[in-house]
Amino acid sequence: MTTTLITGANKGIGKETARQLIAAGHRVFIGARDEERGRTAASELGAEFVQLDVTDDASVDAAAKTIADAGGIDVLINNAGVEPRLPDNSIPSPVDTTAADLQAVFATNVFGVMRVTHAFLPILRRSPAPVIVNVSSGLASLSMLSDPQSFTHFYQGIAYPASKTAVNVITVQLAKALPEMRINAVEPGYTKTDLNGNTGTQTVEEGAEIIVRMAKIGPDGPTGTYVSKHGPMPW
Numbered sequence: 280m281t282t283t284l285i286t287g288a289n290k291g292i293g294k295e296t297a298r299q300l301i302a303a304g305h306r307v308f309i310g311a312r313d314e315e316r317g318r319t320a321a322s323e324l325g326a327e328f329v330q331l332d333v334t335d336d337a338s339v340d341a342a343a344k345t346i347a348d349a350g351g352i353d354v355l356i357n358n359a360g361v362e363p364r365l366p367d368n369s370i371p372s373p374v375d376t377t378a379a380d381l382q383a384v385f386a387t388n389v390f391g392v393m394r395v396t397h398a399f400l401p402i403l404r405r406s407p408a409p410v411i412v413n414v415s416s417g418l419a420s421l422s423m424l425s426d427p428q429s430f431t432h433f434y435q436g437i438a439y440p441a442s443k444t445a446v447n448v449i450t451v452q453l454a455k456a457l458p459e460m461r462i463n464a465v466e467p468g469y470t471k472t473d474l475n476g477n478t479g480t481q482t483v484e485e486g487a488e489i490i491v492r493m494a495k496i497g498p499d500g501p502t503g504t505y506v507s508k509h510g511p512m513p514w
Contacts, residue, residue, distance in 0.1 A: 282352045283494060286310040286333055286395055287359025289320040291472035292414070292490065295483040296356060297326050299491045308346060310359070312338075333359045333391030343398040353406040354494050355399050357392045357446075358414045362439045362475060370436040381438050388442035392449060403460065412493045413450045415464040415505060419443035422513040447505055447514065454503030461500050465489045466507040 283300055287293045289311035297307045301324055309324070310331035311317025321328035329345050332338040346352055361384055363371050371380065392413060403409040418440040423429040434440065450464040469475075470486030489508040493500075505512045 280304065280306050281354060281495075282306040282308070282350065283354040283356060284308040284310055284329070284346060284352045284399070285356040285358050286331060286391075287312075288326075288356075289313065289316040292467055292470055292483050292486045293356075293358040294320050294324070295487040296358065296490045296494070298324050299484075299487055300494060301325055303491070303495065305354070305494075308349075308352065310342060312359075331395070333395050334386050336394065339394050339398045343402060346399075347402050351402045351405050352399065353403070353408060354410040354412070355396065355403060356412045356414070356490060356494060357395060358490070359387060359391055360414065360442075361387045363436065364475070368475075370434060371438070373435060373437050376437045381441065384438040384442050385445070388439070389445045389449070392446055396449075396453070400457075408498045409460045410494060410496060410500075411450075411453070411460060411462040412490055413446050413462070413464045414490060415446050415450070415466055416440070416443040417466045417468070417507065417512065419447050419464070419466070419505070420513050450505070451503050458502070461496050461498070461502045463493050463496075463502060464505045465493050466505070466512050468507060 283305045285293050285297050288297050288309040301307050307326040308329050309317055309321045309326045310329050312332040314330050317328045329342045331342040417431050418434055423431045447464050454462040467486035468481050470481050
């Protein structure tokens with residue numbers, strides 16, 4: 280049986296990804312910062328809970344030990360993420376964005392991905408078919424973000440796109456360094472979740488589809504790619 284860990288999986292796309300993978304026969308660990316919410320989600324889905332705060336070294340190390348003792352994992356899905364929004368749910372202006380604003384977002388979206396990935400690499404190496412799926416965004420595409428004809432061109436914020444572009448870099452470089460693993464970045468699409476104040480235009484079921492698809496690839500599958508459910512994304 281394939282065993283999968285999903286970070287930030289007590290709600291939204293992460294929870295729906297867990298549901299779909301359990302239905303596909305995976306054993307799933309739901310990683311969540313909040314123990315009560317994480318245990319509730321795991322109980323609802325038939326998953327297993329592990330306390331995991333991606334911004335905290337001790338929490339990640341403890342989660343890695345717990346999962347290693349439980350038999351390890353084959354798939355890591357780096358899903359936990361944050362997006363800055365103002366009280367009225369608008370996107371912060373570039374000119375009002377500070378270095379501290381960037382640090383707050385990067386703490387979860389970038390450093391959290393590296394912290395979790397680094398801690399779980401020794402465990403993933405024990406799997407015969409290790410897979411890492413990094414949840415990116417269409418906003419990570421610089422060619423789309425700078426194209427007036429692109430659907431992402433409207434987005435004015437700096438912190439969230441910059442963090443997801445960094446996730447793409449992490450994906451490419453790790454895929455080159457670890458050719459025995461399948462490591463890919465995915466764009467779920469603009470999904471209605473708490474992350475964006477529920478302004479997304481598609482359901483969590485639709486958003487989870489590409490994550491689930493890439494979590495299920497075999498040793499001969501793609502690696503070092505950036506894809507949506509429609510196909511390859513421009514960098």
